[in-house]
Every structure is written in C-alpha cells, then in structure tokens.
C-alpha cells in the first residue's frame with residue numbers, strides 16, 4: 001500500500017503539466033489556516049527543513065503542491081515540475097525558486113492565482129504524503145493587496161477543499177477561541193459532519209498559564225471525526241536564532257512528555273505523530289477512491305474521444321480529404337433523408353408522428369377522410385337544383401332526365417376537389433422541408449457553411465418536384481371534369497336513379513312537395529295566385545320533383561366514385577412526383593452541385609472555436625492517457641491485499 005501515495009503524486013504531476021485543466025478530484029491533503037496560525041511552521045516541521053518563503057503580507061500566493069517521498073539514502077533534495085531534472089539540494093534555493101516562480105506568473109504585486117507550483121521533496125526523514133499549501137486566510141487588505149483579497153482567497157481555498165476526495169488539514173492556534181477559528185469555519189462549509197477534516201492546534205506552548213488545550217484536543221469544543229493533533233513549532237525567536245528543526249522536534253517531544261496535562265496523550269501529539277497520521281489517512285483514502293478514479297479516467301477518455309471525433313481533422317486546403325468528407329456527408333444526408341421517409345428513424349414512443357409516417361398520415365388518412373366528408377350536394381337545396389335545371393333545359397323542359405344540368409352540377413362539384421388536393425400537396429411539401437432541415441450530419445456540424453449549402457440544394461430539389469405534382473393534379477381534376485363516364489360500373493344507372501327518385505316523391509307528404517318548390521321564387525308567386533288549390537301538387541310539379549331527386553341520386557353516386565379516384569390518384573401523384581422523386585434526386589443533385597464545386601475551402605471553413613477546442617481536448621487526452629497508464633500499474637491485487 002505504501003506504493004499508493006507515489007501513484008497519486010505521479011498523477012498530480014502528469015495532470016499538472018498539461019495546459020487544459022483535468023479535474024480528477026485526486027485525493028490530497030489541503031492545508032487551511034488563517035494568517036500567522038502557524039501553517040508554514042507545521043509544513044516545515046513535517047519536512048524537517050526551512051524552505052518556505054517568509055515575510056510580511058501574503059507570502060503564499062499560488063497553491064504549492066508538496067509531494068513528500070521517503071528515500072532510503074541520506075540525501076535530501078527537492079525538484080520542481082516546472083524545472084524537470086534539476087535537483088535542489090540547498091533548501092534556501094528551493095525557497096528562492098518558489099518566490100521566483102510565483103513572481104514569474106504574478107509579478108511582485110500582492111495578487112494571487114489558482115495555478116499551482118509542484119514541488120517534490122525526497123528525504124529519509126519524511127513519510128509519503130501530498131500536501132497543498134494555500135494562501136492564509138486574511139481579513140483586511142494591506143498595502144497593494146486587491147480590495148477583495150479575502151473573497152479571492154476564500155474562493156481559492158473552497159475550490160480545493162470542495163473536492164470530496166480532499167482531506168482538510170485545518171490549522172488553528174491554541175491561544176485563540178476555537179469557535180473563531182477561520183479554518184474550521186471554512187472546513188465546516190464543505191464538510192459539515194467533519195468526516196474529512198483533521199484539526200491541528202498550534203502554539204500550545206503560548207497558552208496562558210493555568211490554561212490548557214485538552215478540551216480542544218479531545219474534540220469537546222468542536223468535534224471532528226478525524227480528531228485533533230496538538231503541535232509545538234518554533235517561535236519567532238527560535239527562527240531568528242536559526243534553531244534547527246531537528247533540535248526543535250526533540251524539544252517538542254520533551255514538552256509533551258513532561259507536561260502535567262499532555263503527558264497522558266503525548267503519544268498522539270507532536271509533528272512526528274501528525275506526519276504518521278497524515279500518511280495513514282492519505283493511504284487509506286487513496287485506497288478507497290482508486291477504483292472510482294480508474295473508472296472516471298476511462299469514462300473521460302471515452303467521452304473525449306467521442307467529442308474529438310465530431311471535431312474531425314482540420315480539412316482546410318486538403319482537396320483530397322475534403323472530397324472524401326464531402327462524399328461521406330452527402331451519402332449520410334441522402335441516407336438519413338431516405339430512412340426518414342421510409343420511417344426507419346426511431347422516435348420515442350408516444351411522441352408525434354415523424355417523417356414518412358407523418359406524410360403517410362396526411363395523405364392516406366387525413367386527406368381521404370376529408371374527401372369522404374365532402375357532400376355531393378354541398379348545401380345546394382332543391383330550389384338551387386331546380387334553377388339549374390330550368391336554366392340548362394331551356395325550351396326542352398319536358399325531358400325526363402335533364403342531362404345537361406346533371407353534367408353542369410357534377411362539374412361544379414368536381415371542381416371543389418381541386419382545392420383540398422393542392423392543399424395536401426403543399427402540406428406534404430412542408431413536411432419534406434421540415435424533415436430535410438431536421439437532418440443533422442455530425443461530421444458537417446463543425447463547418448458552418450456546409451449545412452446551409454446542403455439545404456439550399458435540397459430546397460431547389462423540392463421546388464423542382466413540386467411543380468410537376470401540382471400540374472398533374474390540376475390536369476387530373478380537369479380530366480375528371482371534362483368527361484363523365486355515364487356508364488361507370490360503380491355508379492347507379494339512370495333507371496335506378498329514376499326509380500329511387502319516384503319512390504322518394506311517393507313517400508313524401510304532399511305539403512312537402514309544395515314547400516320544396518316554394519323555394520323557387522317565381523313558382524311561389526304563381527302559387528299565391530291560385531289561392532284555393534295552393535296545397536295540392538300538380539302532375540308537372542311532381543315531374544319536376546322526380547327530376548330533382550333523380551339528379552340528387554346520380555350526383556351522389558358519381559361524386560362518390562370521383563372522390564375515390566381523386567383520393568387514390570392525388571396520393572399516388574404526391575408520393576411519386578414529390579416524395580419519391582425528391583428522395584431519388586437528392587443524392588445526384590448534391591453531388592453535381594456540391595461535390596463538383598470549386599468552393600471547397602469556403603464550404604469546409606471550420607467554426608472559429610473548433611481548432612481551440614480540438615487543441616484543448618488533445619491536450620487533456622495526453623494527460624488522461626498518462627493517468628490511465630499510471631493507474632493501470634495499480635493492480636486490483638494491491639488494493640485488496642494491503
């Protein structure tokens with residue numbers, strides 16, 4: 001299990017060197033404390049060396065990720081990730097390099113940055129652990145510090161400790177009320193149950209005489225599941241006197257073991273115990289999160305690969321590659337269109353009909369039903385029919401079947417079929433338009449000029465096919481009007497119509513005859529003249545009624561047959577002239593208009609942001625691939641048996 005911490009260290013190093021941030025939420029220990037709470041003192045004591053910048057104001061201005069690696073030689077040295085291969089054996093130089101690297105990014109002003117500095121320390125005196133040192137929480141801006149410095153630092157700390165895999169090392173000094181500890185207050189915001197916060201109480205030696213930190217250390221004042229460790233670091237006077245940490249650690253041990261109160265808990269006090277505890281905590285934590293981490297890395301690699309695939313290769317100026325992509329895009333578009341027409345596109349259950357299914361519904365259900373509902377007589381009453389008979393027969397009014405009137409009436413009714421037929425054609429055309437613009441070809445998305453160019457070709461195809469469909473329908477209705485087949489086998493013959501009409505009139509109340517004819521205004525006037533026999537029906541009137549009813553029967557029967565024909569032929573014409581024709585023409589027209597085109601560079605111009613996004617993803621992939629390789633070295637065996 002001891003090998004687990006270096007694994008995470010290497011992961012942190014690998015991800016730290018790439019420009020695009022990959023947030024794997026790696027397990028790490030984050031040191032949080034108010035200014036002067038003793039953060040630097042604790043870190044230096046853990047390392048056993050003076051190496052952190054000191055001074056007034058905010059000294060730590062960038063996160064310092066500190067990897068401690070135990071060696072088995074007497075040599076001690078540091079290495080920075082930003083200076084690979086360079087060993088710093090002089091720890092004063094490490095301090096200078098931290099300052100220089102901070103200034104390189106931020107200048108001398110008192111501003112801060114989230115960009116970490118990575119420092120590895122190799123020493124026989126450390127236990128493997130990774131600690132992140134952050135700027136101390138400050139209250140009031142001084143000197144050239146930005147006015148919102150407190151908020152900036154808070155945000156940076158929260159950024160690190162919100163990571164659920166981070167252990168919060170919350171530093172508080174013993175000579176201050178724990179309830180006012182800034183580090184514990186901040187830790188509570190992200191870890192309210194105190195599951196991953198370890199408390200460190202510094203400056204225990206500075207407490208007023210007669211008081212002690214036992215209540216704090218036992219977690220009575222502010223309970224934390226990971227508990228508290230009390231430490232005594234060097235005072236300012238010690239530092240000024242260049243007191244060695246090694247010597248001070250002996251004094252710390254003596255302080256706890258001889259103190260009347262702390263003696264009983266001395267084994268769980270002091271810097272060496274803190275180092276040991278951090279090492280154990282981190283190892284157990286890493287062990288717990290590693291399986292999830294492996295999964296997360298492979299998920300990220302997969303989704304990045306998918307995203308990268310949609311970005312494809314940059315195509316500018318590469319005519320051959322452009323040609324290949326153009327053919328692919330055209331074929332994909334034509335296939336998607338065809339699939340949509342044939343209803344192969346899957347739709348979620350319960351949603352509206354789409355594509356071909358919608359077109360079939362419009363043509364075969366809605367349109368046919370609409371025709372069925374059209375009445376042959378279209379609100380024409382007997383008076384209207386009588387008028388037409390009168391005006392069409394002229395002097396030959398005695399003819400039993402007024403054929404001219406029947407043809408005239410039938411033609412009028414057939415004409416009514418043109419409008420719904422043209423409307424349904426337009427509805428299907430509109431559907432095809434929607435369908436064509438709904439098709440998304442992933443490979444084409446990154447070229448903003450390509451999709452509109454495809455749609456413009458498809459629009460022209462639609463336009464080209466609409467006209468013949470409309471013309472056919474106009475002609476077809478005209479043909480129906482111009483010749484009426486009086487012997488159509490599906491229609492009733494004249495004799496049958498006459499027979500039905502006679503029966504209708506027989507069964508009619510006499511008063512009904514009269515009221516029917518009253519609708520003819522001229523007859524109404526005549527009837528009023530013969531006041532005495534106004535309610536009797538003459539033989540002539542009866543004949544007229546039979547004529548009217550015969551025409552009614554014939555019209556209804558013929559109109560039914562013609563409606564069926566129109567329904568059938570118009571649907572077929574729309575399918576064949578419009579839907580099928582468009583489908584078949586799309587591929588050839590796209591090839592002739594787009595493939596044989598000298599504007600490839602214009603069509604294949606990428607969205608301006610794509611090259612940047614591609615670069616960022618490639619960068620991330622580099623880090624993720626290294627991470628995956630490092631993680632694959634930890635076998636499940638290691639996790640189970642340690």
Ligand SMILES: Nc1nc2c(ncn2[C@@H]2O[C@H](COP(=O)(O)OP(=O)(O)OP(=O)(O)O)[C@@H](O)[C@H]2O)c(=O)[nH]1
Pocket residue numbers: 033034035036037038039040041042057059060135136202203204205206231232233234235236237239
């Ligand atoms: N006597 C005593 N002095 C301590 C102890 N810990 C820290 N100090 C002193 O307290 C002062 C602040 O300590 P630092 O370690 O610089 O505190 P810091 O939190 O890193 O402060 P900033 O870097 O300003 O955020 C220094 O003068 C230390 O010598 C301790 O346990 N006992």
